[in-house]
Every structure is written in structure tokens, then in C-alpha cells.
Amino acid sequence: MKYTIKHFVFMASIAMVNASCIDLDTAPYDRETDLTFWKDNKNAAIAALNTCYTQLSSMDEQLYAECMSDNAYTKQPNDYTQNIGNGSFSTADRYVAAIWDGRYSAIRSCNQLLDNIDKVSSLTPELKQRYIAEAKTIRAYHFYELYTRFGAIPYPEHVISIAESQTMKRTPRETVVNNIVTDLKEVIESNSLPASYDADNKGRITSGAAKAILAKVYLFEGQWDKVEQLTQDIINTKTYQLFPSYAGLFEVANEGNCEVILDVQYAPSTREQGTQYSFLPPTLGGYSQLSPLQELVDSYLMNNGKATDEAGSGFNPAKPYENRDPRLAATVMYTGNSYKMADGSEVTINCEKGADKDGYGFSSDCSATGFYVKKYWDNQYRSSVGTSSLNTILIRYADILLMNAEAHAELGTLNETVWNNTIGAIRSRAGFTADGTAFPTASKDELINIVRQERRSELAMEGLRYKDIIRWKIAENVLNGWCHGLQTGDIVGADNGFIRVEQRKFDAKKHYLWPIPQKERDLNKNLDQNPNW
Template sequence: MTIFKKYIIILTAFSALCWTGCKELDLAPENTFTDLTYWDSEAKAQSVLNTAYSQLYGSSRFFYNEGASDNAYNGRGDTEGAASLAAGTYDPSLGRLQGEWNSNYTGIKTCNILLENIDRVPDMDEGNKARMMAEARFIRAFLHFQLMTWFGDVPLLSRDITIEEAQEVIRTPKAEVLGFILDELEQISLTLPTRQDLPDSERGRITAGAAMALKARVHLYEGQWQEVVQATENLINGNAFGSYGLFPSYEGLFLPENEYSQEDILSLQYVPQFRTWGQFFDMAPLSAGARLNALAPTQELVDSYMTSEGLAIGHPDSGYDEENPYVNRDPRLTATVVYHEYEWEENGTTRTIYIKPGTDPDSSAPDEYVPGSSSTTTGYYTRKYFDPTHLVQFASGLNLMLIRYADVLLMYAEAKNELGQLDESTWNLTIGALRERAGFDAATALQFNSGLSQEDYREIIRNERRVELAMEGLRIFDIRRWRIAEDVLNGWAHGAKFGPPSEDGGYLRVNLRSFDPSKHYLWPIPRDERNLNSNLTQNPGWN
């Protein structure tokens, strides 16, 4: 356990105590951190920063954001509002909207308190102070980015406001929020240490590489292609912002023994027994010890994985066999999704997972698909990020990667293609390298094809993002920025071929969805916020 992780553990409980009741933006209380007598040591300043780290993001949204997309289905409950968001059945009162608003602004407040009070610490090392301020500015920029991405115009809080000011705050135009985020990331990328500069005891802290990678993602979501190229090339070429690369094994990348690999740019920090996440208790096969299945991959996700020849399953030369669908497929499918007759490996033993109804030799058949049962709702379970060292109820200390180097390569490939600059060298550096790492060896999968059009490569790159980053919480942002949500979130989401042949070729109809492009590309401002502050205007199409 690194020293940095120990700090995070201690502050998780402390932050919960300090921020109890800190919900609506306009009701954020003054608290321990604003007491001028508090700032008497560098350790106390560090404790505030660690609180901000703990408010950066959470494991529940990391996983259940997939359920808001076409990659997965939240079939039991409405965790993080995923079921409502995917089905298009929500309104401004949805709890996820208020929760997103609350948690991001709570973290922003923590950052602003640190930035405005750290100068009060006596005799503080100037280098440490500059670094801590840069880390707080990164977190503040990240949280504003989350808010802007979901809501569009949002209040930009670059300082800690009073309760009275909060009751009258207005939404800042998105362009201004965007400019603030990008300026902050550019400035702090020159102050933060690189990955290689960090001692082992401080692994997991925000680095210059994280700032540059987040900057690339911000530009990506805005379709600013030349800027994406510039930011990603800073990470691909040279070591000025840290040296990164692909971890040799796709499956191994998500195992605890390979944390802090050369692919990890920014991660949520967890530690066994002290600070854990436990979503796999409701995602893994029941025979592996799960309680039930609440988040299951869809057939649409499974169908997006190519054959071993690098061809879509619908291609006439793909060799895909619908009656034997999981053979000769992209190896990343097996590393991500549990399907019928999957060979589940855990702690040196292997057993077969039977999901198709009526196939399990075990009479209890815990994993078989049964409508209305506790088993999978789609005919699939999840494997990626399964921690074989997990504690009781799947409590895991495995870090969750928010940004990894594979994403940087995918951003670069997409931007180069949109600029009309995708060539063989770019392909080999990005998509070719990702597929080779995944385990492809067929020339049709690995080699650049000069006969394909820009539109052909657009679809290839978009699908590569989907399969490479599946179940990592990013698909919802991609389908929104590509403006294809009305295509992929309208109609039935499907499961495996366990249904009546007369309906959709036998593929289970698991969830009827609706996406209205006239309003769903922006979330509504939460109803409670507008009730408390009439200056907060609403997004188009919402009341």
C-alpha cells in the first residue's frame, strides 16, 4: 500500500463527516476546512486535498454509466439512474441528476477552499504547495468537465462562494466553462510531475500526463480534432509529460497484480479492506458468489466484437456462425463478457458457466437465464475488472482506470481520420497496435487497407473504441458526442438467443428504449436546484 493510498483511506471517512448535509449548491455549509485556525500545517492542507481526491469520481458511476448506454442493461433497480436514462423515461426529478450536481459541486467546493487557504499554512515548502494547488485545479477542472458534458451551461465556480451568492448563481455559457477547463489543464500540465517522477509511495497521484490526457478528452468531446492531435502527440511522442505504452496483455491489464502499469494514466485509488468497491456482487455469475445480476452486457455489445479475421460478424467473409457465436471472435470478448459455456477461471480452477436454459448439469443451475429470476437479464455476465483476490461480497481494492493509454491512441486515430490524415503509419501505431495486443494475428485484422474510405474508417475506429473500452463507463459519452444516441437508444435492447424465434430472430427483448434528440442530448437541470434558485434556467425540452 502506498503512502498516498493511506492518506486517501483516512480522508474518506473524514470527508464524509465534514460534508454531511452538503447537498444543494446553494446550501453548501461552512465547515471545518473554512475555519482559519485549521490551516496550521502542511499535513492538514494535504488532508483537504485528499478529500478532493475522494470526490473525483465513484465506482458505481464508473460501471453503471454503461447501463445508460447500449452496452449494458441495468435490469434490477435504477442504480445511478441508468435504467431511466437508457429508457428515456426520466424527468428533472431523477435522483441521478441531483446526485451528479451535488457530488461534483461538493468536490469543486473542496478544491476552492484548498486553493484559497493554502497560503495560510506557515513555512510550507513552495514546491509542495505548487504541486498540491495544481492537483486541486485538475480535480476542479475534471468536475466542471463532468457537469458541462451532462448539462451544457453550468455555474462556473472558480472560487468558494457564499450561501447568499449560491442562491443567486446563474449558469455560465458552456464556451466559457470549456475555456476555463482547457486553460487550467494547459497551465497545470507544466507544473505537475510526470509519471516517472513519482516515487512508488506516491503512485496514483495526478501527473502532467493525466492533465494532458484529460485535455485531449475535452477536445475530443468537442470535436476539436487538431487540438486532439496536438494533445495526444504530447503523450505519444517523447517523455515531456511522462512515458506511457500498452500493457502487453489485455486481460492482464485489469488484474490487481498489474496496477500502475505503463498504460495507467489516471485511476481511482482503492485498497483491500480499507477502501473498496463491490459492484461485481451484482455483476458476476451467481455461481462465482454473486448476489444477483443487476448490470448485464447486451447482445448489441457482444455483436460489436469482430471475428478473428478482423471482420464484422455480418460480413460475408467473416466466418461467423450464429449457432456457435463465441468461437473465433475478438479475444477481448472473452476478457470482457461471460457468455454461455464460458470457461471461468479463478484461483487456479476452471469451471464452465452454463447460461442457456436447460443446459446446466447442476440441478440448481444458478447462472441459467430465467425470466424474472436473480440471474442475468440478458444471457450475459461481466468479466472485465473481476478481482480474483476480492474479499467477502466481492469487495475489491483494485484501482479503476479513468484514462488509459489505449484511449489516447484511439483519440489520436479518430482525430487523424476526421482530419483526413489517417495513413498506414498512424494505423499501425494505434488500431493495429491495439489489435495486436488483443491477440489478433490475421493480416485482415492487422493491416491497413488503403482501399477503404474515411467513412469506412470512421466506423472501424468507433467500433474499436467500443470493444476496447467496453464496461469502462465511456460508451455513453461517445454515442452522445457522435450524435448517434437516437439510433442506438431507440427500440429494443437485446439479450442472447434464448427467446421465441418469432421475435427478433430469437434474441431476447430485454428493454424498450426511447431517445428524443430534441432534448435528451442535455440532461435537465435538477428540479430541486431550480426550486431553490430561480436564476437557474432549464435546458430545451424540459420543464
């Protein structure tokens, strides 16, 4: 792996050392170095910690992750996720390498703080422990993101030299998981993190965030009893609540609301993201590089809780968007749906084939599927420069409720009380009818599938679907064959007139793990490769 590591090279011979009375570890007089930067410098600690936060994730990474799944598609190859979604990625894939490099660079930043914070004697013991807890939690999150993709990975717990990075072996997956769990449990049990912060520190790692990340590790490992216990602990604290408006969750005006547990912080002018341009229709100045798939649209239930093909659902193919789960309209832009502008006006979009400006096939700027993204639309988006300050939510309370429900379903303990406190509450917030929020009469396996469906609808376009289909081991079922866009032709043939967007392939013998980037193996001969790569 590659790290950007400072090296202080002192070009002096033994003769020069013997002739000099100045220690080689004396800092230069004309510039700041690591020897002076950390020494009793309170600002050094917070500056280093803040760097860790800037590397946590990004809007780009979260949204484009959906294109690796059956939720979305991107027409951008190479540097994005198209090749992973269609199964054509290789050991030389640039996106895979970027994830590896980016996460390890971020881990190094965390280790930089952890290795040097003892030099800052001016910190109070409480603040020092809090900074350590924040950095360890962020580092754990990066290791979690790496091992869930690559399996066994190198596990540096300190800043390492370039030479060391070129000799490290992959730590066994089980050990990586145990290390992450140990760090997070230590942070949680130390009570070093507050439940919340003041306005000046909003967005920092809280005790709830540390617990939520640990719950995600347990979730990926299928340790259902631990998932249930930890998520119930978060629920019992009553620190978080479902925000009253599902659509409002993702608006600038409601950033940092009662549902947000961890998010990526952006700020107007000083730190912005340019992802709006990537998913908006041409009418709003976008290029639509990523687009929701028909498969995602089809997955949404009716607002009475029934699937569109279920008896009594009330689904009308001629009016496919009527009486659907209200989260569909809040997530996906389809013909007749609209974006609300900053002045309160509405811009209605026509996605149909042949429609001017935004219609399928009208120009290369239009959606490749005939659908656009609505979730995370920022009506204060600065179209003149293509940037937005809208935060990216990484973990929110609804995810905790869904994890709790899934654990109960897997354990066979999902009863009406649990349902009403989790899925029922989530659907009620979304706007389902009373029938749609009622506890279903179903077998254990059916309840598991119902909870899985609920995760997809609630968390669509938030970057979580790929991990779900990987841990559920259903990727070979949902990522093989054609993925589709909207219906444009006669209802004939195998695809019933729906656009064939891309033919995908998921090889279960190799694709459940990403390849170790070949460029890393060229630098480090001790890195072995994942099976069948």
C-alpha cells in the first residue's frame, strides 16, 4: 500500500556529526517540522483530528456505491463504479485502487494523531481521551469499509514507513474483525464520547455513532444477538428519533436533525461537493451520470403494504406511480414528479422517450434509464459553479431500527411489538395507510424478506444496498442479466418494452471479494490475491 509519509533526511556524515555540537534531532530554526508541530501544541491535535473527518467519506462515494447494486446505473466507466456493477472489473480497476488508497490514507491520518497525541501536554485528560476515541472510531470505520470489500487486509495500527508498507502481509479477516470490535468496545466502555455536542462541534463522533458502527460490523458478520442488543441499547437511550418528514431528512434546512447519527459535513463556499451535477436532469443543469434503475422502482410497495403483483394491491400499470410507497416519490424522479425550488415553485420533469430536454434519449445529458435521482436534491445548489454544501448522511436512526428488526427476524423473535416499534414506525413516518403499517401474518423466512425489502426502500440511494446484497449472499441473483430503465415500447418480448440498460454478470466464485489492486502487489510481494482473481 502507498502512504504519504514525511521523511526527515539529514545529509551529514559521521565526521560532520562529530564536529558539530548540535543534536541531529534538533528542529530547524526556519520552519516547522514534526519535532515542533506536536510539542505542547493544542492546535496540532485538533487540526490532525479534523483532517480525519475530511477523509471519512463523500457524497460521491455514497451515491456511486448504489451503481454497484441493482438500485442504480452509471454511464461513467473507469474511475467510477460501472465496472463493479456489471462485473467487468479487474485487478487494475481504478475505482478499486482509489478505495484502497483513500481508506489507507485516512487510516494513516488517524494513526498520526494516535501516535503523537501524548506529546500535546496542554490537553486536559478528558479532551485527550475524547480525541483518541474519535480517531479510533473513525479508523475502525475505515477498516470496516476495507474488510467488507477485500476480506483479509493489512492492519497498521501506527504510522508506518514506506519500507514497512511494502512488506506488510494481510491480516486474517477474523483478526481484523476482532481488532475493530475491540477498539470500538474500548471506546464505548471508556465513556469518552458524549451523546451530543454543542453547535460548534456538531458532526463529531458521538457515543451513539461508535455503537452504530459496531452494530454494522456485527450486522455484516451475522451476529444477530449482538446486533439486537446493541441496537436496542441505542434505541433505549432515546437520543435519536425518526424525523417527521422522510423527504425533509435530506434537505439543507434540516441538516443534523434528530435522526442523524453520523454524516459527512460540508459548508457553503469553504467545503462543498459537486455531486448534484452528476444526477440532476438537464432542466436543472445536470448531466445525470448516475440514474435509478427500473428494478428499484419496481421494488417499492403500494401504500397499503402490498407488492404491485400481489392480489388486492390496487396497482394500475397505466398509472404505475399512483398509491405507491411515498418514499418512491421522495427518492426517484419519474415523469410527473417534481423538484421543489428555493422560491417554493415546482419544476415538473418529463422523462418519457422523445420528451424535450429531459426525456430518455433526447441527449447524452439525459438519464440512461429514464429516471433521475430526487433524494439529496439541494434547492440551494450553486448551479453556476456546480457545487452544494448538503451533508451526506452515513448512519441514521431508521437504519438502527431496521438492523434491530432484521436481527429479531433472523432470531425468530420479530413479533407485533417489535414490528410496531421498528418497521411500523418507519412506514407510518413515510405515509403508509393503516393496512400498510400493520404487522403481517407471515413465516420466519417471509418476515426476513419483508425486512430486507424495507431496508431497500428506506435506504435507497444512500450507498448501503451493495453491502446488503453482499452480506445476504444474493448478489448472484440480482446482478446477473439485463438491468432496465423505464418502459418505452410495446409490452412485448422478454423485457416487456423496458429499456435494456446494461447486461451484468456477478461471478459468485470471485466477486464477493474485490481484488487486491495489482499495483499494490507489485510494490509489496507479501500481498497475496483473493481467490480466482
